[in-house]
Amino acid sequence: MITLAVETSCDETALALFSSESGIIGDVLLSQAVHSEFGGVVPELSAREHTRNILPLFDKLLKDTGMDISKIDFVSFTLTPGLILSLVIGVAFAKSLAYALRKPLVPVHHLEGHIYSIFLEKPIDYPFISLIVSGGHTDLYLVEDFGKYIFLGGTLDDAVGESYDKVAKLMGLSYPGGPIIDKLAQKGRPAYHLPRPLIGEDGLNMSFSGLKTAVRNIVMTGNYSKEDLACSFQQAVVDVLEKKVIRAVELTGVRNIAVVGGVSANSELRRRFKELSEKHNYQVYFPKPKFSTDNACMIAYAGVERFKRGITAPLDINPEPNTPLELFGKEWS
Numbered sequence: 001m002i003t004l005a006v007e008t009s010c011d012e013t014a015l016a017l018f019s020s021e022s023g024i025i026g027d028v029l030l031s032q033a034v035h036s037e038f039g040g041v042v043p044e045l046s047a048r049e050h051t052r053n054i055l056p057l058f059d060k061l062l063k064d065t066g067m068d069i070s071k072i073d074f075v076s077f078t079l080t081p082g083l084i085l086s087l088v089i090g091v092a093f094a095k096s097l098a099y100a101l102r103k104p105l106v107p108v109h110h111l112e113g114h115i116y117s118i119f120l121e122k123p124i125d126y127p128f129i130s131l132i133v134s135g136g137h138t139d140l141y142l143v144e145d146f147g148k149y150i151f152l153g154g155t156l157d158d159a160v161g162e163s164y165d166k167v168a169k170l171m172g173l174s175y176p177g178g179p180i181i182d183k184l185a186q187k188g189r190p191a192y193h194l195p196r197p198l199i200g201e202d203g204l205n206m207s208f209s210g211l212k213t214a215v216r217n218i219v220m221t222g223n224y225s226k227e228d229l230a231c232s233f234q235q236a237v238v239d240v241l242e243k244k245v246i247r248a249v250e251l252t253g254v255r256n257i258a259v260v261g262g263v264s265a266n267s268e269l270r271r272r273f274k275e276l277s278e279k280h281n282y283q284v285y286f287p288k289p290k291f292s293t294d295n296a297c298m299i300a301y302a303g304v305e306r307f308k309r310g311i312t313a314p315l316d317i318n319p320e321p322n323t324p325l326e327l328f329g330k331e332w333s
């Protein structure tokens, strides 16, 4: 079986051709550069970029792979969550193609895509704890099986990726700030004392907006080391994530841990979780760095699993800005 997967939930326009037997046939991805000077994604600009780029990217994918479109068995696409103006473009494209080819449509939850980004390399054993750390989400889920997600806890305010981007903006750096702060941090020392909100709390809730405010207060003094502040911020973030994962293991007894989403590309997070796995005898998994951030291959993987379970949707389905993962698909599957 072959699926074409479509991802346009934020600022990546991404398409992939994927075989249920042999994996990725080909993929194309365009990361929108227009947002760099704004310190975050501008929804209207994002939608325009998706509109401009999606058809040329599809042509390129077909050319690169030599694939005949009649070979596509179904179309997988991100339905939710995301910027509604951006989702609309991918959903309209997916629906049009499915209609033209008379093939089924398989909606995928973006976070389910992130969770399965690890499986693109090799499937891991159930159950596992998934720490999703991305631009819009910072959540812990217990994954019991495909489609069986139990929400354990998450951020009460900013997502970790969002904090990285906001801290970068405060320091006058461009968007996306995560990779830039990550690089700067490697040249600095943890010289600044920053808060680690809710780290001592028993539960699995997290909070990162106070940390960002503490960074702002230091930036406002006008006299600080970018490297040291980046390093201090990164340490605070990783300390909190590490502690919450240890707590999630204590509460669930599950020792398989999958760290996914854009921030899972972070070098310090990877280093510390590797140490953690050695110290506590956890199995810790990360996606390949190119599958940490948004891509269509992860959507294809989840799409195939959904299609195998007979989940398809009608052509009049509409994008949803923010449906929680644990409630996804209840109304149309």
Ligand code: ATP
Residues within 6 Å of the ligand: 009, 010, 011, 081, 082, 110, 114, 133, 134, 135, 136, 137, 160, 161, 162, 164, 165, 176, 177, 178, 179, 182, 261, 262, 263, 264, 265, 266, 267, 292, 293, 294
């Ligand atoms: P969501 O998946 O929650 O809908 P999104 O799709 O916008 O949000 P992703 O593409 O998964 O998010 O991740 C993008 C985020 O990852 C950005 O906030 C970016 O700064 C962050 N990021 C990318 N690389 C790194 C890194 N090396 N260190 C820290 N953060 C990073």
Ligand code: MG
Residues within 6 Å of the ligand: 010, 011, 012, 135, 293, 294
């Ligand atoms: Mg992005």
Ligand code: FE
Residues within 6 Å of the ligand: 110, 114, 134, 135, 261, 262, 293, 294
């Ligand atoms: Fe994402």
